[in-house]
Amino acid sequence: MAEEKLPTRAEDFSEWYNQLVLKAQLADYAPVRGCMIVRPYGWALWENIQAALDQRFKATGHQNVAFPLLIPKSFIEKEKHHVEGFSPELAVVTIGGGEELAEPLILRPTSETIIGHMWSKWIQSYRDLPVLMNQWNSVIRWELRTKLFLRTLEFYWQEGHTAHATRQEAVEETLQMLNVYTDFAVNEAAIPVIPGVKSDAEKFAGADTTYSLEAMMGDQKALQFCTSHFLGQNFAQAFEVKYLDQTGVLQHCWTTSWGLSTRVIGAIIMVHGDDQGLIMPPRIAPIQVVIVPIYKTDEEKASVQKTAKELKAQLIKANLRVHLDEREGFSPGWKFNDWEMRGVPVRVELGPKDVAKQAAMLSRRDRPGREGKVSASLAELPATIEKLLVEIHQSLFDKALAFRRANTRETATYDELKKAVEEGFAFAPWCGSGDCEAKIKEETRATMRCIPIDQTAVLGKEVRTGGACVYCGKPAKDRAIFGRAY
Amino acid sequence: MAEEKLPTRAEDFSEWYNQLVLKAQLADYAPVRGCMIVRPYGWALWENIQAALDQRFKATGHQNVAFPLLIPKSFIEKEKHHVEGFSPELAVVTIGGGEELAEPLILRPTSETIIGHMWSKWIQSYRDLPVLMNQWNSVIRWELRTKLFLRTLEFYWQEGHTAHATRQEAVEETLQMLNVYTDFAVNEAAIPVIPGVKSDAEKFAGADTTYSLEAMMGDQKALQFCTSHFLGQNFAQAFEVKYLDQTGVLQHCWTTSWGLSTRVIGAIIMVHGDDQGLIMPPRIAPIQVVIVPIYKTDEEKASVQKTAKELKAQLIKANLRVHLDEREGFSPGWKFNDWEMRGVPVRVELGPKDVAKQAAMLSRRDRPGREGKVSASLAELPATIEKLLVEIHQSLFDKALAFRRANTRETATYDELKKAVEEGFAFAPWCGSGDCEAKIKEETRATMRCIPIDQTAVLGKEVRTGGACVYCGKPAKDRAIFGRAY
Incomplete structure (x- = not known):
């Protein structure tokens, strides 16, 4: 009911968010811990997000499909990094139709494995490539600390999966989809994003390279908006996804995957919302x-x-x-x-x-x-x-970009970084070492969000290159964004 | 590959169907028994079906939502007929995040229970009614004999759920949605259907009355195209879904549910297809x-x-x-x-x-x-x-209607019925007793499909009323359709 006042964002940003999601009837808590119900107003927003993305996916040649929810447990064990990443988060079906199952089934946490399995049957020759697929569904990850839209046990998303004949083509696809997401973020959600590369510690379990879009929320924290993964030949090797090339030689495919979830609803709330409540970006607003x-x-x-x-x-x-x-x-x-x-x-x-x-x-x-x-x-x-509506869209975007830039500091020293991540993003030279990254995380609770692809776009001006790693002092090639994250 | 010839429908209808689904790349078998993968051509058809229905649902005031996949096992036990009907078909999650769960979770076989649970929180007064919801998702039922699209362990569907202040309004909703489905069947899928009432033996577990659309396939067998259930106050009582009426008295709501699944893709294949393969109804054809x-x-x-x-x-x-x-x-x-x-x-x-x-x-x-x-x-x-395309649509519909009528016989005696169900539908006087129904099923493998609401429309002419039950000879009020079914 509108009579009960929300806390202000300054008082308690987290409570402002929680109460607003309920009060605006975007979503509610389900009886099972960590699950959510997306109510009509929230789902209408998601449907508009889906439509905006789906037309972009189709325009770039992707076709929608549906792979099943239930995956044999053994599949997840075939790719060594994948199993390490996802094992702790699995939900397992052990009983079906009243009987104990011979092989337990997992609920998909993501579908690389089952898709790899089927591709190995469907893909024979270079004529069958590229395979460009996407599916809209929900996935299950047994998260311990949950928050409506931002991190739930079951969440809604799309997962794109593609297979290619060459490494270069797969890399291009990965970047193309990152651009599609950027176009969506900027032109539909009115959210400025930083496209960049994740560190090895933060990348997808099974990827060679993970790209992401990073956004700054109203409390200056970071949120990963979506990801696009170059999977190399990791899954193709694990599932024997091979094709005969034009010279008659059997080759492994190169694959990608990319996803965007109902998390972006959380981003929309936290980027645009004010003390009065939500501000819907006009092009995807359920009611304009x-x-x-x-x-x-x-x-x-x-x-x-x-x-x-x-x-x-x-x-x-x-x-x-x-x-x-x-x-x-x-x-x-x-x-x-x-x-x-x-x-x-x-x-x-x-x-x-x-x-x-x-x-x-x-x-x-x-x-x-x-x-x-x-x-x-x-x-x-x-x-x-x-x-x-055009003016409002532009104005929301400009405001969010100005806010992000005002709260992002170029930092040359570790002291500067520590201060910067209290108030937003630190944009700092980093040597690339996982050790430095881990130490920074341990000591400041800030994670390496990404190495921005376009270093100039972060602050809207040239930034220094080179320099010394903010943590260890060794030479640093690029600057990375560090911040506390959702 | 198109070189391998399909069996003709006359040779082996079932094999013609199975091979055609694979060959046309509508779907494929998943690694988990009974599950399917819907491939791009099949999913594009489903998306067109979804769009055609979704606009009709929204035009009649329904809003889309998303309730979770995971339901506490105890929920299913709250409505006595529901638990009897669904218990044998449940998939159960017993492990989450590496730990045994205190209460096992079931994968939704349908969502009446969790929706009832949430409605009891959301609905307070007559001002909150009616509640008109729908969701597009997949559900899990542990089926033993499966066939692509027709009966799979996981299938895709929509489930509509509504709550009303009065019995009459809920009955009207149930029939309205049956009409929406009929409109879809006739004007989009080009499939003639018989709207009717199911017997107690065939109705939904937990419904007062189940209505369905019944269609005749190319092998003269029946297929239930979709269902619309008047649930009375059964779920409202089990989950305490109550509202304060205008006089300040607390009342139980009256509820409905209605669903249509990827099964209709099977119907489209089997109604229109010929020995050369599929014939897509033009308005929902992925490629026209x-x-x-x-x-x-x-x-x-x-x-x-x-x-x-x-x-x-x-x-x-x-x-x-x-x-x-x-x-x-x-x-x-x-x-x-x-x-x-x-x-x-x-x-x-x-x-x-x-x-x-x-x-x-x-x-x-x-x-x-x-x-x-x-x-x-x-x-x-x-x-x-x-x-x-308009002509093709009409011609497909006319042909299917003529086929159904040619293979539906008015039968006055049990011998006539036995002969009729060998070749199609028997349209026979029935006393309404479950015993007669069970005997007919046991002896002929034909089930009571429905009592058609419009008795004249079945054969396009007046039919006799009254008469003696085709099995026991007692007085019969209406005629019922009997047939062997998918």
């Missing part, structure tokens, strides 16, 4: 425009409601996602607060005077008070709102 | 039009390919799902067979003479040989194809 009718007398009500319904039809026709709030027994002010909490980008306030003038007052969710108000004639409302 | 270029010399190739690409772009612009077959090393004749096997409704044959005449030859998949060929000018191709 809410119309709140204002009236006192029955006569006013009849006239306002009639115009409100016409307006709604007009906005639907313009392909806007619009909701008309006709709830009885709630004041306009209460409804304003409620929709602000739910983050609807544009509110249309429509009273008898507006109807008389054939105009309405528009309020931008991202600009509180007078500053975010615009009056517009009803005839021009669809065009005005479309323009406003 | 395939263009096969025909050439001999390099010069011809260049000219034909150029026109073929322009044509493809023109058809995409007309919102048609089109594929241009540019594979090298396969003859046009081989490609014709391959796409016939995959059931693409319209084939465009484009050779140098066609390009010269600015025309192309169209072939209808549903009419073999000369009869299904039409020549059309390239300029008019999109319009011609759109018209053709």
Whole structure:
């Protein structure tokens, strides 16, 4: 209920988040520890995210498929790094149809193994390559510390899997999908991201190289937005995924995988949200425009409601996602607060005077008070709102980018790094050694988020190259982002 | 590979089906017994089915959600009929994160129980009703005899769940969704269906009344296309789903559930397919039009390919799902067979003479040989194809309806019924007793499919009412459909 106030983000960011997810009815806790129920408002956001990504996947030649949930336990043991990474997180089915199973089955934590197994049957020749697949599903990882959307035992995602004839083609695919995700983050979610390479300690279990997008949340902590893995021939060797090349020689395939999950809903909440609640990025907002009718007398009500319904039809026709709030027994002010909490980008306030003038007052969710108000004639409302949504998108993105840059410091010394990670990201020279990385993590709770591919884009300016590792003082090639992370 | 011939349907319908599913690359067997992999061509069909249904669900006010896969085992035991029905089919997780679980978790066989549990928290007053939800997911039932798409251990479906203040509203919802499914079957899948009521023996475990759509396959056997259940207050009582009514009295809700699964892909194959392979119903076909270029010399190739690409772009612009077959090393004749096997409704044959005449030859998949060929000018191709797709849809539906009616017999005696179920459906007076139903099943392997709601629509003519039960001779109110079923 909108009457109970959220804690402010400054008071308790974590509680602000937890309460907001429940209050906005994005999700709820399931009876099984660590599982969540995604409620209609949350799922509608996920469906918009899915649509935005799915069209990009299809435009780049990928086809959707469905591999099963149940995987023989022995599969996970075939790739040595994979088994080390995933064994502690497995859920195991031991009973089926009332009988103990001869071989226990695991619930997929990810599908490289079963896909590798099937590819070994389907792929014979270079003519069968590349294989470009994606699937939308849920996976199970037995997480101990969970938080709605950010880390749950079951989560929803897409996992792309591709097989190629050459190393180069697979590397290009890995980077292409990282670019697709970047395009989505920037142009749909309005979230600035840092594309980069993960360290060996942080990479996917079984990958040669893991790329990720890293974003800064409203509490200056880092969140891994998604990942794209170059898997080399690791899974192809473990599952004997081979093809006859054009000269008749049998070769192992080169494979990739890449995924983005319901975690990004957590990112959207934490990047854009304010003390009033959510701010939905307009292009994927479940509701882009809410119309709140204002009236006192029955006569006013009849006239306002009639115009409100016409307006709604007009906005639907313009392909806007619009909701008309006709709830009885709630004041306009209460409804304003409620929709602000739910983050609807544009509110249309429509009273008898507006109807008389054939105009309405528009309020931008991202600009509180007078500053975010615009009056517009009803005839021009669809065009005005479309323009406003573009502006809101850009403004959310700009604000988040400015925030990230303001809270990212170039650090040359370990003392500077320690201070920087208290307040955001440290952008520091690093020698590349896992030992230094481990020590930094142990001493500061900050992890190596990534080595940014475009070092200049992080702060929007040239950064120093070379220099000495912030921890050990040995020569450092690139700068890496360090930060405390979700 | 298209070279290996399918068995004919007359030779071995079951083998024709199994081989066709593999050969058309709709699905494949997974390493875990009874599970399947839905391959790109099969999943594209499912996505079109999903889109067609999802827009109908949303148009009738339903919202999508996601409830978790894992359910505490104790939940399933709260509704007595439900536990009896589902206990033998459960998959049980006993180990999570390396530890034995205190309470075993089941993989959802369906979600009434966990949804009931959450509704008891979310629903307080009549203002919260109706609750109209749907989810797209997969469920697990430990089936012993499996067949791709028709009965698998894991299958994909949607499950709708609604809660209402009154019995009448819940009954209306149950029937509304049966109508939505009928609309989908007739207008998207081109499959004639018989909407009706299931017997107590065949109804959903926990339902007061189960409605279904029944269809006749190409081997005259019955297939339950989908179901819609009026659950009364059974789950509301088991999970204490209550609301305060307008007079301040606490009442149990009335609930419904309804589902349609990847089984309908099996129905599409078995209703429309012929000895050459699949015939996809045009409105949900993954590929509606395939263009096969025909050439001999390099010069011809260049000219034909150029026109073929322009044509493809023109058809995409007309919102048609089109594929241009540019594979090298396969003859046009081989490609014709391959796409016939995959059931693409319209084939465009484009050779140098066609390009010269600015025309192309169209072939209808549903009419073999000369009869299904039409020549059309390239300029008019999109319009011609759109018209053709409408005709093909209608023709597939008409043919399937005529087939069902030709193989459904009004039977007044048990001998007639026994003969009728050898060749299709028996439409017979039945007293309503479970004993008669059980005996008929035991002696003829035919089950009571449904009591058709519209008795006239079954054969397209008035049928006798009343009469004596085909088994026991006692008075019968309605006629029921009996048949051997998948």
